[in-house]
Amino acid sequence: MKAGFISDLGVATLSISPTSQTPTNGSTFVILNGPTDGNRAVTFSPALDSGLAASFDPGTSTVIVQSTGPTFSGWAGGAAMDSDVDANGMSALLEYAFGANAPGQMDPNLKPSTAIGNAGGTNQLAITYYVRKGDASLQVEPQSNQDLSMPNEWTNNPAVISVTTNPATFTNGNGDSLEQRTARVGLDGTRGFLRLKVSHP
DSSP states (O other): OOEEEEOOOOEEEEOOOSSSSOTTTOEEEEEEEEOOSSOOEEESSSSOOOOOEEEEEEEEEEEEEEEEEEEEHHHTTOTTTTOOOOSSSOHHHHHHHOOSSTTOOGGGGOOOOOEEETTTTEEEEEEEEEEEESSSSSSEEEEEEEETTTGGGGGGOOEEEEEEEOOOOEEEOOOOOOEEEEEEEEEEEEEEEEEEEOOOO
């Protein structure tokens, strides 16, 4: 993403308030009529997501947003996102998202698991899964549907799906930080299906 903003020539701190898109890893902001030399601190309003940091490049008069945490490319060792090096039916991107040590090294205990239960008299379908922490570009979104013959009906509507996060600390075999989440959807009087949509630009 590229965007422009105007800054006064001699300011020590560049204050950026994006109006079109939320900054992500790789976002670039070109300074119009702004400083072209010297060091500048950078602040964003609202603040950048955790795991992102911004720096000023005086050579190009731009501000660049980059990830400060783990990245897929650093973890994958050259493996493509859609590769399946161990032929377990799980792509490298899914293994990365769910906390594998490396491509083809998915701990079975970290794989998503499902359960059917009852909470407060309401039957529920639940899926519990781990998400790698620190990569602001990684998105893991639970979605629900009542009819698999209608592929356009998958939704992440919070009125339909409730998501809770376990406050405990989790790590994989490499010591990478993970977060455990559980998504639930009610089943009373209806069928229910859950899936996890993983995306990474």
